[in-house]
Amino acid sequence: MADTMELWANASTEDIQTVIRAVYKQVLGNAHVMESERLTTAESQLCDGSITVRDFVRLVGKSDFYRKRHFEKCAPNRFVELNFMHFLGRPPETQAEISEHIQRCVNDGYDAEIDSYIDSDEYTATFGENQVPFNRGARTESGLRQNTYNKMFALDRGPAQLSGAVKSSQMVGLSAGNKITASSATVTGSGTEKKFRIVVKGATGGVRRISTTEYLVTAEKMSPTIQRINRTSGKIVSITEIA
Numbered sequence: 001m002a003d004t005m006e007l008w009a010n011a012s013t014e015d016i017q018t019v020i021r022a023v024y025k026q027v028l029g030n031a032h033v034m035e036s037e038r039l040t041t042a043e044s045q046l047c048d049g050s051i052t053v054r055d056f057v058r059l060v061g062k063s064d065f066y067r068k069r070h071f072e073k074c075a076p077n078r079f080v081e082l083n084f085m086h087f088l089g090r091p092p093e094t095q096a097e098i099s100e101h102i103q104r105c106v107n108d109g110y111d112a113e114i115d116s117y118i119d120s121d122e123y124t125a126t127f128g129e130n131q132v133p134f135n136r137g138a139r140t141e142s143g144l145r146q147n148t149y150n151k152m153f154a155l156d157r158g159p160a161q162l163s164g165a166v167k168s169s170q171m172v173g174l175s176a177g178n179k180i181t182a183s184s185a186t187v188t189g190s191g192t193e194k195k196f197r198i199v200v201k202g203a204t205g206g207v208r209r210i211s212t213t214e215y216l217v218t219a220e221k222m223s224p225t226i227q228r229i230n231r232t233s234g235k236i237v238s239i240t241e242i243a
Contacts, residue, residue, distance in 0.1 A: 007046075007053050007130040016047050022132045023053065027060045027086045029070070037065050052129040054118060061087065061114040071110060075222045076102045076239065077196070087117035089126070089136040099238045106230050195242050196222055202234035216242075 007019045020043055024033050042059040045051040051059075060066060061083075070082050080101045084092045092098045105113040117123060127133050198215040213234070217225045222239075229236060 004134055005132045007132075013047070019053060019132060020046065020056070023056055023060060026089075026133050027057055028066060029082060029086060031065075031069065033065070039063060053132060054123070054127070054129050057087065057133060058114065058118045061118065062111055067110065072223075075196070076105070076226060077222075079105075083113065083117055085135075087114075087133055088120070088122060089133050095238075095240060099240075102226075102239050103236050106226055106236055197238075197240045197242050198222075198225060198229070199237040199239075200229055200234040201237055202232065212237075 005019060005022050007016065011019075024031075024038075039056075039059055042051065042056055046053070046056045070086075071079050074082065077098055080098050081092060083101065084090060092101075101113060101116065104116055123133075126136070196217055198217065200213045200215065201210055202213070215225055215229075226236070
């Protein structure tokens with residue numbers, strides 16, 4: 001069973017610092033945080049009790065540190081995988097769940113995507129206001145599917161892995177039956193990158209007929225393609241990783 005950590009009332013300064021380190025470790029995926037990258041204002045607010053651990057988790061998720069390493073440098077599918085792992089402590093259950101979050105990020109923006117995890121009923125029921133999120137994949141827990149552990153293993157190989165170092169999706173082979181196999185990271189430009197199918201619907205022509213367009217792109221081209229689609233009248237219907 002995973003260790004859990006909660007910030008209690010009247011916690012000592014040492015206890016609060018332990019919680020702060022635990023939040024950085026969980027939310028940033030084992031990344032080393034230099035002194036200049038720490039959220040000193042947010043840390044002070046947590047220390048004086050003006051914000052909760054949940055608030056601190058949100059601020060770390062919306063930080064430049066998180067955005068640059070997990071949003072700007074990873075394929076969208078991988079970004080969503082990491083969000084589930086970092087904020088909810090579990091992998092996404094279906095491709096539909098992944099697509100829903102990608103579309104939210106495209107349509108509503110980065111902050112709305114981060115908020116969607118932290119404001120969810122699942123987060124509230126699991127972690128509440130002052131518990132640090134943790135890896136739930138190793139636990140037997142009501143509401144989690146039986147193969148959650150196998151999926152989590154595909155995403156998280158333990159404390160030695162820096163999660164943001166893997167840029168491509170690890171949820172390979174995800175199907176309606178929720179089967180999954182672990183994949184290894186690929187090197188951009190190596191010719192072995194994963195490819196994605198983006199299905200877009202949009203109005204065209206004088207009578208505003210609805211057309212469907214498919215884009216086949218590599219992980220490297222995913223974010224620019226989504227940004228280009230977002231500047232048009234097109235609406236992303238689904239994003240699927242293909243062999």
